[in-house]
Amino acid sequence: xxxxxxxxxxxxxxxxxxxxxxxxxxxxGELMGLIGPNGAGKTTVFNLISxxxxxxxxxxxxxxxxxxxxxxxxxxxxxxxxxxxxxxxxFDMSVLDNILVSQYYHLGYSLWxxxxxxxxxxxxxxxxxxxxxEILEALDLAQFADELPGNLPYGIQRRVEIARALSTKPxxxxxxxxxxxxxxxxxxxLIKLIAWIHKEFKLSIWMIEHQMDVVMSLCTWxxxxxxxxxxxxxxxKEIRENPVVIKAYLGDDAI
Amino acid sequence: xxxxxxxxxxxxLLAVLVFVSMTGAMNVYWQSVLMFMGINIILSSSLNIINGxxxxxxxxxxxxxxxxxxxxxxxxxxxxAEGSVFGEALLPPHLAVFLFPFILVAGGVAASxxxxxxxxxxxxxxxxxxxxxxxxxxxxxxxxxxxxxxxGGARGFMGMSKVTAAMNTTADLPWMIIWxxxxxxxxxxxxxxxxxxxxxxxxxxxxxxxxxxxxxxxNTNQVKMTAFMVSCGLAGIAGALFAHVLGYVNPGSxxxxxSTEVMVMVYLGGMGSLxxxxxxxxLITLLMEALRPLQIIKWIVIPLLLVLLMQFRPEGIMGNxxxxxxxxxxxxxxxxxx
Numbered sequence: 332x333x334x335x336x337x338x339x340x341x342x343x344x345x346x347x348x349x350x351x352x353x354x355x356x357x358x359x360g361e362l363m364g365l366i367g368p369n370g371a372g373k374t375t376v377f378n379l380i381s382x383x384x385x386x387x388x389x390x391x392x393x394x395x396x397x398x399x400x401x402x403x404x405x406x407x408x409x410x411x412x413x414x415x416x417x418x419x420x421x422f423d424m425s426v427l428d429n430i431l432v433s434q435y436y437h438l439g440y441s442l443w444x445x446x447x448x449x450x451x452x453x454x455x456x457x458x459x460x461x462x463x464x465e466i467l468e469a470l471d472l473a474q475f476a477d478e479l480p481g482n483l484p485y486g487i488q489r490r491v492e493i494a495r496a497l498s499t500k501p502x503x504x505x506x507x508x509x510x511x512x513x514x515x516x517x518x519x520x521l522i523k524l525i526a527w528i529h530k531e532f533k534l535s536i537w538m539i540e541h542q543m544d545v546v547m548s549l550c551t552w553x554x555x556x557x558x559x560x561x562x563x564x565x566x567x568k569e570i571r572e573n574p575v576v577i578k579a580y581l582g583d584d585a586i
Numbered sequence: 587x588x589x590x591x592x593x594x595x596x597x598x599l600l601a602v603l604v605f606v607s608m609t610g611a612m613n614v615y616w617q618s619v620l621m622f623m624g625i626n627i628i629l630s631s632s633l634n635i636i637n638g639x640x641x642x643x644x645x646x647x648x649x650x651x652x653x654x655x656x657x658x659x660x661x662x663x664x665x666x667a668e669g670s671v672f673g674e675a676l677l678p679p680h681l682a683v684f685l686f687p688f689i690l691v692a693g694g695v696a697a698s699x700x701x702x703x704x705x706x707x708x709x710x711x712x713x714x715x716x717x718x719x720x721x722x723x724x725x726x727x728x729x730x731x732x733x734x735x736x737x738g739g740a741r742g743f744m745g746m747s748k749v750t751a752a753m754n755t756t757a758d759l760p761w762m763i764i765w766x767x768x769x770x771x772x773x774x775x776x777x778x779x780x781x782x783x784x785x786x787x788x789x790x791x792x793x794x795x796x797x798x799x800x801x802x803x804x805n806t807n808q809v810k811m812t813a814f815m816v817s818c819g820l821a822g823i824a825g826a827l828f829a830h831v832l833g834y835v836n837p838g839s840x841x842x843x844x845s846t847e848v849m850v851m852v853y854l855g856g857m858g859s860l861x862x863x864x865x866x867x868x869l870i871t872l873l874m875e876a877l878r879p880l881q882i883i884k885w886i887v888i889p890l891l892l893v894l895l896m897q898f899r900p901e902g903i904m905g906n907x908x909x910x911x912x913x914x915x916x917x918x919x920x921x922x923x924x
Binding site: 404419428 | 783
């Protein structure tokens with residue numbers, strides 16, 4: 332059974348067709364890229380799959396379950412986590428609290444447990460804390476656990492956001508432009524980090540990225556969309572040489 | 587040993603309060619000031635969940651207080667006092683003391699159910715729109731009470747002083763002081779446990795970035811519903827205590843002025859700071875009493891103080907910090923996360 336199967340997903344915003352007949356299949360363990368010029372509909376694809384929008388037509392099946400009509404938190408609970416193009420951490424909460432709250436779906440205790448501090452509450456809070464620290468240590472963020480995210484450098488904030496997505500225990504991690512706004516040294520580190528996460532956590536990663544170094548060095552399969560339509564897919568080498576892709580990025584005259 | 591310091595201090599404080607009121611060392615005036623202080627603490631710290639932690643703007647806290655006040659009053663008069671409205675008391679008066687906590691809880695539960703009236707629209711709206719809905723909800727409650735003749739309508743409802751008198755048949759203690767004290771401690775304790783858990787931190791997440799919260803697996807609708815129900819329920823308990831302290835309630839006590847008063851306490855204390863809400867409730871109660879000799883001029887002086895405060899310290903007394911952030915030494919005495 333495929334991990335994620337998206338079939339002919341189409342999204343209209345009023346009369347505008349933002350995504351047309353988008354299909355993709357993850358069997359598990361891929362590291363896929365999604366590229367395209369600005370406004371091509373890449374983030375819309377992520378928003379559709381994470382349940383933030385409901386597709387106008389088409390099906391999204393994750394682990395054999397159709398996610399149509401599910402609220403985003405349920406989709407995340409099923410195992411699809413994502414990060415945002417512009418960092419959306421909770422900035423008035425410590426880094427560790429960010430990681431704890433994002434385990435909300437797996438909370439496993441009720442308001443009552445919280446009031447009476449039942450054993451279940453104490454056990455789950457300790458477990459969540461341990462898992463949160465484990466993630467932070469894995470991503471070399473443990474020393475920032477009690478800091479407010481706003482006080483950290485931009486590169487670290489990106490890492491915290493990835494850590495927060497990982498803490499939901501996903502099987503598919505969607506990264507929306509993880510390298511945006513990073514300097515070249517940070518980008519190097521990010522490439523290593525993503526490769527390491529992919530190997531260590533044994534999950535599928537799907538990323539949107541404009542920096543071609545990142546996509547070309549990490550992804551084994553790349554999809555290219557333009558104006559909502561899939562114009563090409565293939566290995567990095569194939570994509571680099573594909574005239575349709577070059578045309579979409581650079582225009583007719585450049586060829 | 588240190589985790590028992592706070593409970594021990596609270597027990598001591600209660601004992602002192604009971605002693606000084608019984609011996610007459612503290613007169614009735616000061617007793618009532620202290621009781622209203624307790625009620626204000628419950629109101630402001632519970633409203634702080636919505637207006638502070640969740641970042642919404644609820645202007646209808648008095649409405650939920652009214653629900654608690656009326657439900658508990660009707661229940662207690664029905665059960666323990668004979669009067670013209672409900673006739674004979676259903677239960678012997680000496681049970682009043684033992685069943686009073688349940689009456690308080692019943693008031694709280696009723697108020698939290700009415701809180702759903704606001705929680706459900708809050709799924710779709712935020713900010714100004716929700717503020718209007720909360721005002722509407724408070725007016726629905728007030729108008730409903732005014733139009734039910736069986737509980738006195740606009741004239742009000744009385745008979746609760748008979749119930750407090752009935753408590754004294756069991757043991758001659760200043761019972762209302764004890765109940766207000768216990769209610770206040772209970773409320774702050776409950777809020778603290780809620781807000782400092784990961785479950786309650788979901789409320790802060792919704793406040794700071796609702797979309798990120800929903801995408802990061804926080805069930806935002808459930809969070810909002812929980813926050814509204816806890817907050818409104820405690821307002822109901824405050825209302826129940828208020829009704830029994832006064833011995834008389836009328837819908838006129840639960841207008842938007844009352845809601846505003848509570849909001850002032852929350853913003854004065856600092857949004858999202860539990861200790862700030864408690865402190866400012868104490869301060870405002872004392873200030874109101876201290877300025878009483880000024881009579882009508884009081885309503886010029888107090889707003890002026892507020893304007894000055896907002897000018898020079900817009901984040902309120904505590905900002906969004908807690909007492910233990912300012913005095914880290916206090917952390918020894920209680921565990922926030924345990």
